[in-house]
Amino acid sequence: RGPGRRQRADPPVALVVASRRDKPLSSCSCPELAAGQRVGAGGRGAAARLPQEESEAQGRGRRAHPSLGDPAIVKSPSDPKHYRYLMLQNGLCALLISDANNMDSVPSEESSEWEDNDETEIETDEDDDSGAEMDEDKENYEDDDNDGDDEEDPNNSDDMEMEELTEKEEAKKRSGTEKLSAAALCVAVGSFCDPEDLPGLAHFLEHMVFMGSLKYPDENGFDAFLKKHGGSDNASTDCERTVFHFDIQQKYFKEALDRWAQFFIHPLMIRDAIDREVEAVDSEYQLARPSDANRRELLLGSLARPGHPMKKFFWGNAETLKHEPKKSNTDIYTRLRDFWQHYYSAHYMNVVVQSKETLDTLEKWVKEIFSQIPNNGLPKPNFGHLTQPFDTPEFYKLYRVVPIRNVHSLSIAWGLPPQERHYRVKPLHYISWLVGHEGKGSVLSFLRKKFWALALYGGNGETGFEQNSTYSIFSISVTLTDEGYEHFYEVAHVVFQYLKMLQKRGPDKSLCENIHIFCKEDFLTGDQLLLEYKPEIIADVLNQLCPLRANLVLLSAASERKCHLTERWFGTQYSVEDIDKSWSDLWASDFQLNQDLHLPEENKYIATDFSLKASDWPDTEHPVKILSTHHGCVWYKKDNKFKIPKAYIRFHLISPLIQQSAKSVVLFETFVNILSHNLAEPAYEADVAQLEYKLVSGEHGLVIRVKGFNHKLPLLFQLIIDQLSDFSFTPAVFEMITEQLKKTYFNILIKPEILAKDVRSLILEHGKWSMVDRYRRLMKGLYTESLSSFVKGFKSHLYVEGLVQGNFTSRESKDFLNYVVLKLQFLPLPHPCPVQFRVVDLPNTHLLCKVKTLNRGDANSEVTVYYQVSALIHIKECEDSYLGEEVDRNWNEIMTQQYLFDRLAHEVEALRSVTKSDLVDWFQAHRGKERKALSIHVVGFGKQEGDSDVQQSLLGEIYQLTFLPPSSYMKNTSYIRDIRNFTLMLNLLPYHKILK
Numbered sequence: 004r005g006p007g008r009r010q011r012a013d014p015p016v017a018l019v020v021a022s023r024r025d026k027p028l029s030s031c032s033c034p035e036l037a038a039g040q041r042v043g044a045g046g047r048g049a050a051a052r053l054p055q056e057e058s059e060a061q062g063r064g065r066r067a068h069p070s071l072g073d074p075a076i077v078k079s080p081s082d083p084k085h086y087r088y089l090m091l092q093n094g095l096c097a098l099l100i101s102d103a104n105n106m107d108s109v110p111s112e113e114s115s116e117w118e119d120n121d122e123t124e125i126e127t128d129e130d131d132d133s134g135a136e137m138d139e140d141k142e143n144y145e146d147d148d149n150d151g152d153d154e155e156d157p158n159n160s161d162d163m164e165m166e167e168l169t170e171k172e173e174a175k176k177r178s179g180t181e182k183l184s185a186a187a188l189c190v191a192v193g194s195f196c197d198p199e200d201l202p203g204l205a206h207f208l209e210h211m212v213f214m215g216s217l218k219y220p221d222e223n224g225f226d227a228f229l230k231k232h233g234g235s236d237n238a239s240t241d242c243e244r245t246v247f248h249f250d251i252q253q254k255y256f257k258e259a260l261d262r263w264a265q266f267f268i269h270p271l272m273i274r275d276a277i278d279r280e281v282e283a284v285d286s287e288y289q290l291a292r293p294s295d296a297n298r299r300e301l302l303l304g305s306l307a308r309p310g311h312p313m314k315k316f317f318w319g320n321a322e323t324l325k326h327e328p329k330k331s332n333t334d335i336y337t338r339l340r341d342f343w344q345h346y347y348s349a350h351y352m353n354v355v356v357q358s359k360e361t362l363d364t365l366e367k368w369v370k371e372i373f374s375q376i377p378n379n380g381l382p383k384p385n386f387g388h389l390t391q392p393f394d395t396p397e398f399y400k401l402y403r404v405v406p407i408r409n410v411h412s413l414s415i416a417w418g419l420p421p422q423e424r425h426y427r428v429k430p431l432h433y434i435s436w437l438v439g440h441e442g443k444g445s446v447l448s449f450l451r452k453k454f455w456a457l458a459l460y461g462g463n464g465e466t467g468f469e470q471n472s473t474y475s476i477f478s479i480s481v482t483l484t485d486e487g488y489e490h491f492y493e494v495a496h497v498v499f500q501y502l503k504m505l506q507k508r509g510p511d512k513s514l515c516e517n518i519h520i521f522c523k524e525d526f527l528t529g530d531q532l533l534l535e536y537k538p539e540i541i542a543d544v545l546n547q548l549c550p551l552r553a554n555l556v557l558l559s560a561a562s563e564r565k566c567h568l569t570e571r572w573f574g575t576q577y578s579v580e581d582i583d584k585s586w587s588d589l590w591a592s593d594f595q596l597n598q599d600l601h602l603p604e605e606n607k608y609i610a611t612d613f614s615l616k617a618s619d620w621p622d623t624e625h626p627v628k629i630l631s632t633h634h635g636c637v638w639y640k641k642d643n644k645f646k647i648p649k650a651y652i653r654f655h656l657i658s659p660l661i662q663q664s665a666k667s668v669v670l671f672e673t674f675v676n677i678l679s680h681n682l683a684e685p686a687y688e689a690d691v692a693q694l695e696y697k698l699v700s701g702e703h704g705l706v707i708r709v710k711g712f713n714h715k716l717p718l719l720f721q722l723i724i725d726q727l728s729d730f731s732f733t734p735a736v737f738e739m740i741t742e743q744l745k746k747t748y749f750n751i752l753i754k755p756e757i758l759a760k761d762v763r764s765l766i767l768e769h770g771k772w773s774m775v776d777r778y779r780r781l782m783k784g785l786y787t788e789s790l791s792s793f794v795k796g797f798k799s800h801l802y803v804e805g806l807v808q809g810n811f812t813s814r815e816s817k818d819f820l821n822y823v824v825l826k827l828q829f830l831p832l833p834h835p836c837p838v839q840f841r842v843v844d845l846p847n848t849h850l851l852c853k854v855k856t857l858n859r860g861d862a863n864s865e866v867t868v869y870y871q872v873s874a875l876i877h878i879k880e881c882e883d884s885y886l887g888e889e890v891d892r893n894w895n896e897i898m899t900q901q902y903l904f905d906r907l908a909h910e911v912e913a914l915r916s917v918t919k920s921d922l923v924d925w926f927q928a929h930r931g932k933e934r935k936a937l938s939i940h941v942v943g944f945g946k947q948e949g950d951s952d953v954q955q956s957l958l959g960e961i962y963q964l965t966f967l968p969p970s971s972y973m974k975n976t977s978y979i980r981d982i983r984n985f986t987l988m989l990n991l992l993p994y995h996k997i998l999k
């Protein structure tokens with residue numbers, strides 16, 4: 004498999020939802036390109052106009068102001084980049100972005116602050132916006148394989164942040180402090196064009212074009228070139244689009260462009276590489292299989308009309324691309340070449356390049372290089388006539404599906420006419436914002452009061468599967484409690500009542516504007532600028548969302564016995580039935596509205612004061628302790644670098660009670676989850692106003708994080724503390740949350756990469772309770788009384804440590820701690836509570852711990868090798884590019900109580916004194932005989948492992964790890980079969996803190 008390359012579009016990455024955060028979460032793999040199309044050309048709908056625009060631009064504006072770019076391209080006033088759009092003679096369209104002053108102007112820093120920040124949230128910190136730790140259930144809507152990190156592990160968030168931070172720093176290190184140059188190319192052809200006899204061919208070709216070109220024949224030459232110069236690349240295949248992109252250090256950009264373009268000019272696609280690369284595609288298929296989101300998608304696809312491309316199996320695997328073609332004597336090599344010649348044509352390719360060069364230089368390069376891409380003159384493949392793929396009796400039914408994860412959920416979906424052309428109005432965005440609202444009067448608020456639902460998402464993910472030239476999907480997915488599962492028809496009815504209310508009311512302009520009022524800072528994305536209000540378009544879509552035109556998918560393992568059908572490619576077990584007659588009769592009638600449902604109220608959290616506060620404290624480079632008492636302390640740093648009306652507040656409420664036993668860890672997590680649940684409704688308005696909050700059950704304390712425009716931020720912080728102070732719960736809430744926590748633990752443990760990490764930490768970290776321990780303890784049962792007394796104990800003795808950074812004065816910052824002390828009335832801790840675990844000292848040998856994965860349907864294995872060394876120096880020399888990054892670094896020092904805020908400088912200094920031979924000696928010393936290594940193997944299920952092919956759900960089983968002996972390759976390695984016994988014999992290393 005190529006180095007981390009060429010994922011399929013992972014279509015389901017997130018169906019989104021605009022409603023929850025108004026940030027597009029789609030899997031759209033090429034944001035630059037998408038934005039470019041909108042900014043430059045007014046979107047695909049306007050494609051026909053392009054040639055005139057181009058000649059106009061050439062004729063006037065550009066020649067007059069060669070460096071300023073095309074004035075017709077609307078951009079943010081604070082965006083210093085220059086844009087130019089042109090069409091080459093072969094029909095290829097290019098958007099050029101000159102980012103000449105990306106490092107030296109203040110507005111630019113500010114803009115990257117917003118961009119980077121939001122990106123981070125989307126990609127790595129999925130649950131950051133809701134505050135609820137149990138958000139993992141929105142996986143219904145997301146590809147859980149996306150990055151495989153522990154975002155869902157309630158206990159690991161801060162751990163993970165550290166890792167992310169390190170990764171980010173390392174990525175930056177590769178490129179120095181300079182922004183990389185980048186390019187993306189989109190071919191308007193995708194899996195819809197797969198031949199009937201070769202499912203997955205478009206995806207396979209996307210892999211194969213990269214196997215060397217006539218000009219640069221080396222099979223892995225391009226990747227090697229990028230790697231050497233700090234770059235990376237990837238590609239993805241969607242239904243009607245295939246996107247390729249890469250980035251690299253600026254000085255190698257032109258050469259990289261030329262090497263890359265050759266794949267579209269004259270790729271080799273050598274025969275020899277075919278078999279190897281099929282394996283890469285097959286392994287992507289294996290990774291995609293154990294995902295409920297992918298499964299639901301393929302199941303829905305199978306309901307499309309016969310002959311419609313939505314029915315196709317886009318992923319491809321060894322069966323479709325190797326074994327079947329062999330049987331039928333199909334020459335896959337010829338077919339790949341045919342497909343390339345037929346469909347990779349310049350006249351429906353778009354390219355976007357961004358670099359520091361001037362627009363004129365970029366134009367020269369692009370013309371020189373990309374004009375060589377052939378244009379075959381054939382008409383662009385078009386599927387626009389195949390509308391309404393889902394207007395079939397099969398679609399309007401109830402499907403019960405056995406999920407991979409332990410979850411109950413109901414998804415309601417409608418197949419609508421294609422909505423892409425209404426991108427300026429975004430009717431689905433409008434509707435999903437209302438349906439997904441969580442404040443008073445919302446569907447979720449009502450369902451929560453009934454204890455039926457934990458979460459609700461709605462919208463369209465803008466992936467090819469969800470939106471293409473033949474249709475658009477609109478779906479609403481509700482994560483149900485056990486109780487809600489019993490009442491799923493009623494749940495559907497509440498959703499329908501809400502929609503009916505919207506239909507009756509019609510679109511509301513003031514509301515529409517309110518939705519977007521807070522988005523003005525998001526103009527850089529380009530999406531929000533294009534808003535137009537056209538009530539008739541919104542009303543038209545709304546009116547199509549009627550109960551009898553909906554598809555219902557009910558995920559629950561409880562349906563297992565009824566599910567006798569199996570989806571062909573992913574093996575999903577399901578059943579199909581008509582909607583219950585009493586309900587379909589009701590829904591066909593003019594049913595009553597629900598008085599508890601109404602539109603959202605006015606939002607008190609929307610900031611109106613964006614002024615920067617005058618400093619009342621000397622400027623400092625690092626946070627300083629401005630308040631310290633027996634109860635806690637506050638670290639403070641006035642932002643004097645980024646100068647934005649924003650702030651970050653983080654507090655750590657430390658308690659020694661948490662790690663006392665597996666039970667206390669579970670109680671603590673239950674407590675934090677209930678607290679998040681209690682907060683969800685009152686704090687939702689803040690979320691809408693782009694104030695973010697998050698409660699994390701840390702290993703040694705409760706972490707409260709809020710950020711956003713500083714104006715109304717104290718209101719949100721106080722709300723959280725008030726909820727903590729007045730904490731209460733009903734037995735029904737307790738029941739619902741603990742049931743959900745069981746599912747959360749389960750769903751975490753079935754991921755091999757998380758299990759590997761859990762086993763590793765079980766061996767290494769003394770005194771830490773593993774996920775397996777916690778799951779087993781929770782399954783034994785808990786009482787409400789235990790939770791009450793735990794919470795009382797937790798709130799009675801604490802040490803509270805806080806960090807305030809951004810647009811607050813020192814006086815205001817102290818008030819945050821004062822508020823906590825005043826409201827909670829707690830006593831100081833008698834002894835300081837350690838905030839890190841002690842690590843065992845591994846013996847000088849290579850140890851192996853090998854366990855079976857816990858998900859029988861998962862063929863994927865995971866190997867981790869851990870080396871224990873005496874000291875480790877990270878390589879870190881980089882500039883923070885946004886405030887959040889600086890805050891993360893400082894917060895990590897506080898969370899681990901090391902307070903070495905200038906750690907980077909120390910490390911850089913230390914590194915400067917390290918010579919190459921020091922490094923080599925050090926490396927040799929740690930991999931020689933004296934090495935301390937620990938391998939963790941998590942073994943997937945498969946025939947090679949002697950497992951039978953039967954897939955069955957594991958729900959209800961209590962986990963025991965199954966320890967396996969080493970394979971014959973490692974037969975001389977000592978291995979661990981009893982972790983507790985093994986670690987008992989080892990010494991503990993002292994607390995690992997680097998304070999100087």
Ligand SMILES: [Zn+2]
Nearest residue numbers: 009010011287
């Ligand atoms: Zn792929």
